[in-house]
Amino acid sequence: QKEVEQDPGPLSVPEGAIVSLNCTYSNSAFQYFMWYRQYSRKGPELLMYTYSSGNKEDGRFTAQVDKSSKYISLFIRDSQPSDSATYLCAMTTQTGANNLFFGTGTRLTVIP
Amino acid sequence: NAGVMQNPRHLVRRRGQEARLRCSPMKGHSHVYWYRQLPEEGLKFMVYLQKENIIDESGMPKERFSAEFPKEGPSILRIQQVVRGDSAAYFCASSADSGRFYEQYFGPGTRLTVT
Numbered sequence: 526q527k528e529v530e531q532d533p534g535p536l537s538v539p540e541g542a543i544v545s546l547n548c549t550y551s552n553s554a555f556q557y558f559m560w561y562r563q564y565s566r567k568g569p570e571l572l573m574y575t576y577s578s579g580n581k582e583d584g585r586f587t588a589q590v591d592k593s594s595k596y597i598s599l600f601i602r603d604s605q606p607s608d609s610a611t612y613l614c615a616m617t618t619q620t621g622a623n624n625l626f627f628g629t630g631t632r633l634t635v636i637p
Numbered sequence: 638n639a640g641v642m643q644n645p646r647h648l649v650r651r652r653g654q655e656a657r658l659r660c661s662p663m664k665g666h667s668h669v670y671w672y673r674q675l676p677e678e679g680l681k682f683m684v685y686l687q688k689e690n691i692i693d694e695s696g697m698p699k700e701r702f703s704a705e706f707p708k709e710g711p712s713i714l715r716i717q718q719v720v721r722g723d724s725a726a727y728f729c730a731s732s733a734d735s736g737r738f739y740e741q742y743f744g745p746g747t748r749l750t751v752t
Contacts, residue, residue, distance in 0.1 A: 624695075625672075625739070625741060629677070
């Protein structure tokens with residue numbers, strides 16, 4: 526079983542739709558949860574990070590963490606064609622290992 | 638632009654040759670991480686370095702791969718005697734200090750093709 530599972534998609538939505546992206550994980554020691562956006566042939570770009578459970582909002586993006594279910598989500602409101610990219614979830618423990626564990630990414634296309 | 642820099646962006650090597658990938662961290666960052674991304678797979682951690690020290694190389698293959706981050710100059714990931722299975726995108730990330738290890742910023746990557 527992979528430590529981080531993410532539906533690869535692809536996911537296509539019309540412009541203006543609310544997008545929901547999700548990851549599940551198996552390691553209960555994970556405490557930090559990140560979302561990255563990766564455009565084709567580019568490096569991942571850090572969108573948001575959240576510590577432990579709860580919600581965090583930044584503009585059109587909202588990250589949610591439910592540690593009891595080992596489930597994290599990223600919501601994108603009023604999606605734009607420029608949001609078309611692959612979205613990667615990543616997570617890590619609080620201490621010790623500094624490396625990030627990534628999902629495989631969900632490819633999103635926002636259709637004008 | 639004070640972002641993470643990687644070069645070369647594309648590298649083609651024949652089987653058995655050596656590949657050297659370079660990474661300059663973001664200005665003010667002293668922690669460097671290398672990840673590998675295989676087609677249709679997620680990013681996989683390889684090694685974590687600070688200046689002149691390898692902190693964690695648990696994700697690095699035991700043979701042919703090495704990494705360094707000298708006192709002066711960029712971090713280098715070295716792959717000796719490359720094989721076709723080494724073809725992948727290699728990304729470098731940096732963070733400001735060990736307290737913010739979760740806030741890693743990535744470079745554009747080096748795409749290695751082994752022919």
